[in-house]
Amino acid sequence: MKKFVNEVENILTESLTGFGKAHSDIIDVRLSPDFVFRKNKSQNDKVALISGGGSGHEPLHGGFVGYGMLDAACPGQVFSAPTPDQMEAAANEVHKNKGILFIVKNYSGDIMNFEMGADMIEHENQTIIVNDDVAVEDSTFTTGRRGVAGTMIVEKTVGSLAETGASLEDCKIFGDHVNKMTASMGVAFTSCTVPAAGKPTFELSNDEMEFGVGIHGEPGRRREKIKSANQLTDEILETILEDLKPDNNQEVLLHVNGFGGTPLMELYLLFECGQKLLEKKNIKVSRSLVGNYTTSLEMAGGSFTVTKLDADIAKHWDSAVHTPALRWKM
Amino acid sequence: MKKFVNEVENILTESLTGFGKAHSDIIDVRLSPDFVFRKNKSQNDKVALISGGGSGHEPLHGGFVGYGMLDAACPGQVFSAPTPDQMEAAANEVHKNKGILFIVKNYSGDIMNFEMGADMIEHENQTIIVNDDVAVEDSTFTTGRRGVAGTMIVEKTVGSLAETGASLEDCKIFGDHVNKMTASMGVAFTSCTVPAAGKPTFELSNDEMEFGVGIHGEPGRRREKIKSANQLTDEILETILEDLKPDNNQEVLLHVNGFGGTPLMELYLLFECGQKLLEKKNIKVSRSLVGNYTTSLEMAGGSFTVTKLDADIAKHWDSAVHTPALRWKM
Numbered sequence: 179m180k181k182f183v184n185e186v187e188n189i190l191t192e193s194l195t196g197f198g199k200a201h202s203d204i205i206d207v208r209l210s211p212d213f214v215f216r217k218n219k220s221q222n223d224k225v226a227l228i229s230g231g232g233s234g235h236e237p238l239h240g241g242f243v244g245y246g247m248l249d250a251a252c253p254g255q256v257f258s259a260p261t262p263d264q265m266e267a268a269a270n271e272v273h274k275n276k277g278i279l280f281i282v283k284n285y286s287g288d289i290m291n292f293e294m295g296a297d298m299i300e301h302e303n304q305t306i307i308v309n310d311d312v313a314v315e316d317s318t319f320t321t322g323r324r325g326v327a328g329t330m331i332v333e334k335t336v337g338s339l340a341e342t343g344a345s346l347e348d349c350k351i352f353g354d355h356v357n358k359m360t361a362s363m364g365v366a367f368t369s370c371t372v373p374a375a376g377k378p379t380f381e382l383s384n385d386e387m388e389f390g391v392g393i394h395g396e397p398g399r400r401r402e403k404i405k406s407a408n409q410l411t412d413e414i415l416e417t418i419l420e421d422l423k424p425d426n427n428q429e430v431l432l433h434v435n436g437f438g439g440t441p442l443m444e445l446y447l448l449f450e451c452g453q454k455l456l457e458k459k460n461i462k463v464s465r466s467l468v469g470n471y472t473t474s475l476e477m478a479g480g481s482f483t484v485t486k487l488d489a490d491i492a493k494h495w496d497s498a499v500h501t502p503a504l505r506w507k508m
Numbered sequence: 509m510k511k512f513v514n515e516v517e518n519i520l521t522e523s524l525t526g527f528g529k530a531h532s533d534i535i536d537v538r539l540s541p542d543f544v545f546r547k548n549k550s551q552n553d554k555v556a557l558i559s560g561g562g563s564g565h566e567p568l569h570g571g572f573v574g575y576g577m578l579d580a581a582c583p584g585q586v587f588s589a590p591t592p593d594q595m596e597a598a599a600n601e602v603h604k605n606k607g608i609l610f611i612v613k614n615y616s617g618d619i620m621n622f623e624m625g626a627d628m629i630e631h632e633n634q635t636i637i638v639n640d641d642v643a644v645e646d647s648t649f650t651t652g653r654r655g656v657a658g659t660m661i662v663e664k665t666v667g668s669l670a671e672t673g674a675s676l677e678d679c680k681i682f683g684d685h686v687n688k689m690t691a692s693m694g695v696a697f698t699s700c701t702v703p704a705a706g707k708p709t710f711e712l713s714n715d716e717m718e719f720g721v722g723i724h725g726e727p728g729r730r731r732e733k734i735k736s737a738n739q740l741t742d743e744i745l746e747t748i749l750e751d752l753k754p755d756n757n758q759e760v761l762l763h764v765n766g767f768g769g770t771p772l773m774e775l776y777l778l779f780e781c782g783q784k785l786l787e788k789k790n791i792k793v794s795r796s797l798v799g800n801y802t803t804s805l806e807m808a809g810g811s812f813t814v815t816k817l818d819a820d821i822a823k824h825w826d827s828a829v830h831t832p833a834l835r836w837k838m
Contacts, residue, residue: 180697180717180808182737182774184781192737193773196780200796236772256773367510370771387510407512407522439769441700441805442566443523443586444512450526451514466530470800475771478510478806505835 179376186373190233190255197240201502204244211261213268214240215250225340225349226250226272228265229281229333231288232257234372235393238330238472241503247337248281248501252295256372256475257394259287265295269303277302277346281333281353283325284309304346306353308332310362310483312421313390313398324392327435327472327483328360331495334504338494356491361418364481365398365410366391368439370474389413393437393474407444411451411482418484424461431465431495432456433483438473440480445469452482465495471503509706516703520563520585527570531832534574541591543598544570545580555670555679556580556602558595559611559663561618562587564702565723568660568802571833577667578611578831582625586702586805587724589617595625599633607632607676611663611683613655614639634676636683638662640692640813642751643720643728656723657765657802657813658690661825664834668824686821691748694811695728695740696721698769700804719743723767723804737774741781744812754791754816761795761825762786763813768803770810775799782812795825801833 183189191209198207198214206217213230229239230252239251250268254260269278278301282292289307296303310328317324336353344352366388369378379395382388387405390398405413424430434449436442449468456463464487472481485491498507513519521539528537528544536547543560559569560582569581580598584590599608608631612622619637626633640658647654666683674682696718699708709725712718717735720728735743754760764779766772779798786793794817802811815821828837 180714180734182740182770182778182781182810184736184738184777189773189777192780193777196776196778196783196798199783199793200776200779200798233773234771236776241772384510404510406514408514410512438771439806439808440512441564441768441803442571442800443519443563443805446526446530446566447514447519447523448512448526449530450522451512453526453529463529468526468530470772473771475773476769476808478769480512508838 179371179373181373183373189373190253194253204500204502208267211264211267213250213252213264214243215268215271216243222343223274223276224343225276225346226274226278227281227337227340228252228268228272228278230260230264231283232259234475235473237503242330242333242501244501245508246341246497246499247333247504256374259291262291262294262298265292266298269299269301273301279346279349280305281329282307283329284322285319286321287319302346304350306332306350306357308357310357310360311392312361312417313363317392318396319394326362326364326393327433327481328362330471331360331431331433331483331485332356334499335491335494338497359486359491360483361421362481362483363414363417364391364437364479365389366437366477366479367404368478369395370477391479393472395474395477407448407451411448411455414482415452415455418482422484422486424486426460427462429462429464429487430456431485431487432463433467435472435481435483436470437477437479438470439476439478442469445480448480465492509701509703511703513703519703520583524583534830534832538597541594541597543580543582543594544573545598545601546573552673553604553606554673555606555676556604556608557611557667557670558582558598558602558608560590560594561613562589564805565803567833572660572663572831574831575838576671576827576829577663577834586704589621592621592624592628595622596628599629599631603631609676609679610635611659612637613659614652615649616651617649632676634680636662636680636687638687640687640690641722642691642747643693647722648726649724654722656692656694657763657811658687658692660801661690661761661763661813661815662686664829665821665824668827686815689816689821690813691751692811692813693744693747694721694767694809695719696725696767696807696809697734698808699725700807721809723802725804725807737778737781741778741785745782745785748812748814752814752816756790757792759792759794759817760786761815761817762793763797765802765811765813766800767807767809768800769806769808772799775810778810795822
């Protein structure tokens with residue numbers, strides 16, 4: 179296994195410790211139970227936003243803890259749900275007496291453990307389930323649609339709303355709304371290797387791709403020969419637009435997300451393909467984000483995410499953010 | 509070849525076009541000859557900083573164009589030097605009558621073409637040659653040491669100095685100084701595939717690594733069995749410290765750079781290994797940067813860069829920067 183690692187069982191602890199030291203101006207890391215939380219806590223009473231999920235998708239979620247986004251993140255082992263005691267400890271650390279909002283990707287294990295975590299805390303709480311992946315209904319670890327790269331868009335926009343002092347109920351409603359306005363789909367060229375397994379999760383031959391792959395390597399719609407970037411863009415965006423049914427002249431945020439093993443050069447090329455295609459359909463890309471934000475370890479491939487923008491979503495996307503992985507206007 | 513691509517010969521053009529659209533708030537892209545330049549030009553008279561080199565190392569250099577860093581970047585084809593007409597066109601676009609400072613990584617092709625570019629312009633100009641890679645003297649494309657991930661540290665700090673209105677000579681002297689205070693070394697677990705070649709640049713067996721690899725896959729010191737992250741850190745940092753000869757209690761910037769195909773989780777683990785080792789040697793890591801900044805397409809592996817900090821370097825590292833790939837305090 180070709181990885182920077184000492185003992186496989188210590189990967190998460192060592193990585194989190196390094197993460198904490200590298201970003202000690204913004205976040206702090208607590209171990210056993212593990213969670214990442216804001217160091218300079220907000221002065222305002224605000225709803226506390228907590229996300230989490232299996233590790234291996236970095237910078238999601240720990241990289242999005244900070245002003246304008248999350249208050250805490252609970253990382254599980256690689257591709258494994260965090261345990262309820264992590265959510266309990268994080269909630270007790272960051273709550274501000276305005277309630278806790280959990281943001282959870284739609285995987286059965288995550289949902290179960292976040293529910294148990296919610297039961298263990300005394301603070302009022304609500305949960306947003308993100309299920310933006312339009313590739314398949316039901317999957318290896320999911321009932322319904324999977325939560326993928328759209329999750330960070332929910333975290334950014336709801337994080338911004340929470341910063342204004344909005345109520346728990348308003349944050350919950352807005353997050354559900356952003357989730358509904360968001361759709362994603364991706365393609366994998368290679369598998370990744372989960373450290374504890376020591377071998378690739380799945381095999382693809384030299385000219386094959388997994389079309390509609392999940393961020394843990396779950397099967398997509400079909401396995402087929404690799405196509406050109408334009409053809410892939412066309413098929414993925416058609417599926418996304420069928421779901422979102424945008425109006426003519428709809429403004430959108432277009433997010434091209436790399437899964438970890440694809441060069442930035444290709445991701446910008448993919449963005450160009452997507453932007454051109456949407457323009458042809460009279461859809462206006464007025465916001466953009468290109469890069470590795472919701473990864474699958476070193477998997478090669480990437481995904482498109484489209485969010486239909488209204489004035490509120492645009493405002494909360496544009497607002498100031500200061501986290502390890504996303505920073506603007508500060 | 510598993511890449512997001514339409515026609516191989518158009519990769520750079522399509523990628524640059526997408527890059528320009530995705531970051532149209534900060535930069536603009538000119539094609540034929542290709543260069544990236546600041547959109548909102550500085551109001552101040554300042555030395556114009558221009559870098560460039562082969563593509564495939566993104567976000568270096570185009571991702572570092574913007575306030576506090578570069579004025580322009582000239583991307584060559586993948587792993588190929590830009591042509592002199594690119595430097596000429598960029599210089600004519602961004603010069604502010606205070607002279608041009610070229611920042612060039614030490615590869616024979618880059619140096620030759622930047623020299624020819626400099627000859628073609630009328631503006632006063634100087635060149636900083638970055639050669640921070642302590643792995644080997646002379647290499648496939650280099651006489652002397654190679655320029656690698658330390659280049660962005662030179663670009664950040666000299667970019668900050670230039671923003672204050674410093675003279676061309678002062679910027680040149682400071683850049684040479686930062687280069688001398690900086691040393692890097694890396695290791696590759698896999699090769700990358702240059703699109704035009706269509707196959708991996710070199711072969712490594714399943715348990716092998718290239719120790720001291722260059723950012724184009726040039727040979728390092730030796731090929732050997734993969735070691736633990738702690739052992740790799742130890743050997744790399746020993747080599748770097750032999751070169752830098754830091755004093756007791758020296759403050760440093762520690763940069764862990766991913767080559768493109770290694771997950772962020774491993775890079776933070778590597779940072780933890782490096783930070784611990786330096787602490788044991790009474791070297792204080794007071795600044796840090798972890799991520800994919802100087803890549804080799806999808807190569808798995810990464811590098812350490814250490815810069816010895818004095819008050820000036822620390823100040824110009826900490827100052828505001830606003831580019832596609834690096835943003836803080838703005």
